[in-house]
Amino acid sequence: MRWLPLAPATLLLLLFLAGPIGYCVWIAFTNTQLTGSSTSDFVGLANFRRAFADDNFRNAVWLTLVFTFVSSIVGQNTIGLALAGLMRAASRPVRTATGAVVIAAWVLPEIVAAFLLYAFFRREGTLNAILDWLHLPSQNWLFTLPILAVSFANVWRGTAFSMLIYSAALSEIPKDITEAAEVDGANGVRRLWHITLPMIRRSIGTNLMLNTLSTLSVFGLIWAMTRGGPGNRSQTLPVFMYDQAFLKSLIGYGTAVALLLLLVGALFSIVYIRLLKVEV
Amino acid sequence: MKRATRVRLASDAALVVVAVAFLLPLLWLVLSSLDAGADLRVRLPSSPTTENFSAVLTDEITFTPMLNSLLLCGSATLLTVACAALAAYPLSRYRSRFSRPYLLTILFTTCLPITAIMVPVYGLFVQVNLVDTMYGTSLFLATSQLPFSIWLMKNFMDGVPTVLEEAAWTDGASMLQTLTRIVLPLMGPGMTVVMIYTFIQLWGNFFVPFMLLLSPDQLPASVSIFTFFGNYGSVIYGQLAAFSILYSTPVLLLYILISRRLGGGFALGGAVKG
Numbered sequence: 347m348r349w350l351p352l353a354p355a356t357l358l359l360l361l362f363l364a365g366p367i368g369y370c371v372w373i374a375f376t377n378t379q380l381t382g383s384s385t386s387d388f389v390g391l392a393n394f395r396r397a398f399a400d401d402n403f404r405n406a407v408w409l410t411l412v413f414t415f416v417s418s419i420v421g422q423n424t425i426g427l428a429l430a431g432l433m434r435a436a437s438r439p440v441r442t443a444t445g446a447v448v449i450a451a452w453v454l455p456e457i458v459a460a461f462l463l464y465a466f467f468r469r470e471g472t473l474n475a476i477l478d479w480l481h482l483p484s485q486n487w488l489f490t491l492p493i494l495a496v497s498f499a500n501v502w503r504g505t506a507f508s509m510l511i512y513s514a515a516l517s518e519i520p521k522d523i524t525e526a527a528e529v530d531g532a533n534g535v536r537r538l539w540h541i542t543l544p545m546i547r548r549s550i551g552t553n554l555m556l557n558t559l560s561t562l563s564v565f566g567l568i569w570a571m572t573r574g575g576p577g578n579r580s581q582t583l584p585v586f587m588y589d590q591a592f593l594k595s596l597i598g599y600g601t602a603v604a605l606l607l608l609l610v611g612a613l614f615s616i617v618y619i620r621l622l623k624v625e626v
Numbered sequence: 627m628k629r630a631t632r633v634r635l636a637s638d639a640a641l642v643v644v645a646v647a648f649l650l651p652l653l654w655l656v657l658s659s660l661d662a663g664a665d666l667r668v669r670l671p672s673s674p675t676t677e678n679f680s681a682v683l684t685d686e687i688t689f690t691p692m693l694n695s696l697l698l699c700g701s702a703t704l705l706t707v708a709c710a711a712l713a714a715y716p717l718s719r720y721r722s723r724f725s726r727p728y729l730l731t732i733l734f735t736t737c738l739p740i741t742a743i744m745v746p747v748y749g750l751f752v753q754v755n756l757v758d759t760m761y762g763t764s765l766f767l768a769t770s771q772l773p774f775s776i777w778l779m780k781n782f783m784d785g786v787p788t789v790l791e792e793a794a795w796t797d798g799a800s801m802l803q804t805l806t807r808i809v810l811p812l813m814g815p816g817m818t819v820v821m822i823y824t825f826i827q828l829w830g831n832f833f834v835p836f837m838l839l840l841s842p843d844q845l846p847a848s849v850s851i852f853t854f855f856g857n858y859g860s861v862i863y864g865q866l867a868a869f870s871i872l873y874s875t876p877v878l879l880l881y882i883l884i885s886r887r888l889g890g891g892f893a894l895g896g897a898v899k900g
Binding site: 347348349351352354355356359361362363365366367369370371378388404425427428432433435436437440441443444447448449450453454456457458461462463465466467468470471472475480502505538556559562563564565567570584587588591592597600601604605606608611612614615616620622 | 633680776829849878
């Protein structure tokens with residue numbers, strides 16, 4: 347009786363989350379197609395073998411790595427930390443204004459963000475206008491460097507989260523420790539390397555983990571900006587999955603890709619929970 | 627000049643540079659929405675006008691999709707918050723061998739990439755005839771936010787002292803009565819945060835309704851805006867910008883409402899997906 351209130355939530359989670367994940371495991375081992383109705387046979391590991399032999403799949407894995415590395419690990423994480431650090435030293439109006447702009451970019455719906463950065467990176471968009479004005483060569487970014495364009499879009503959209511996490515972490519460092527180091531003559535770089543970073547290492551770990559997980563599942567941003575193109579040059583795993591399962595009607599194959607994505611996510615989740623050492 | 631002043635000025639300068647870089651796309655949105663001849667560049671409108679706004683304020687472009695969004699996200703939010711509040715109560719109040727694994731599973735689930743399961747979800751929805759139904763989509767949306775809502779709700783509930791509850795227990799109140807009359811009113815601000823946060827996440831969700839809804843008259847704003855600018859070439863950028871502003875305003879306002887409580891440490895309680 348006491349545990350009865352858990353029932354509605356558990357039921358929903360089983361039906362719409364555990365169910366699809368289980369179904370995902372099953373479908374990934376079949377040759378289910380969207381068209382041609384009832385042909386669904388067990389094919390064992392064929393979908394996975396096919397994936398690892400498929401140049402387009404390997405391309406998607408590589409682009410996912412680039413996208414995650416550039417936008418989450420380097421971009422969101424480092425810029426977020428830098429912003430949080432600078433804000434502690436900056437004057438109040440500048441701090442407030444910067445915070446508001448960065449957070450607004452985060453709160454905006456995904457598709458609006460995609461649309462804004464599409465406009466920013468287009469040949470006739472703002473970035474090229476600025477480059478022209480500086481007499482630097484302009485180019486069609488969405489065509490020449492599509493994966494970098496979508497990575498920057500993800501940085502624009504996701505940095506606020508890191509900034510908030512690091513602001514909280516930095517404000518918990520006791521002032522006397524940094525002051526003592528300053529008196530001892532440690533310069534800024536050494537203080538950062540030997541005091542600040544070690545003291546916030548848990549926040550760095552959780553932040554990297556959460557950034558990476560949310561970046562792994564980005565679909566709308568990329569789909570709206572480039573649709574994975576031109577060709578497949580910005581086709582990360584979620585876009586590849588969608589393309590195979592729905593546009594090419596290979597549900598079995600697309601699901602196998604989804605399952606791999608889910609496994610990577612699960613792995614990260616476990617590391618994350620370990621890292622948090624949650625007490626519940 | 628004193629050293630502290632130099633550091634402050636340098637920090638200010640660096641922040642201003644970053645802020646301007648982040649601001650440019652936003653500036654384009656605002657300026658273009660007021661410019662009848664807007665293109666893809668940031669520039670001041672020669673004669674500011676509200677023409678774009680009046681052009682998109684029609685049933686077909688704005689009101690129907692926004693109403694769909696509201697129905698879809700509103701019902702999903704209510705369902706999530708109700709289920710999360712119920713679930714959080716025993717998890718917060720009773721100790722058993724079972725609650726720790728349950729909570730760890732919940733935390734684990736908050737981190738899973740929901741994008742990955744959309745293909746099987748679509749397959750499942752086809753089989754049980756839930757595809758292209760608002761209630762089906764809203765059930766899935768509710769479930770997708772449920773793990774994080776339970777986690778958040780449980781943490782807020784842990785902060786409510788149990789003294790008053792114990793008094794109610796001795797007076798013979800049932801568990802549901804204690805929860806709704808005593809615990810939930812005491813954690814009002816926490817409940818509001820969970821509710822608004824869930825709503826913001828759902829309002830911006832694109833992939834779920836994009837996959838599960840097909841009829842144009844059922845599409846929420848997150849998907850209708852995409853069909854709007856999906857047909858490149860014939861886009862009237864000023865109108866698209868105006869619609870984007872209308873679509874984004876509710877979440878920006880709601881975020882301001884809860885921002886103080888959302889700051890920093892909150893986020894560490896579990897995954898926050900963008």
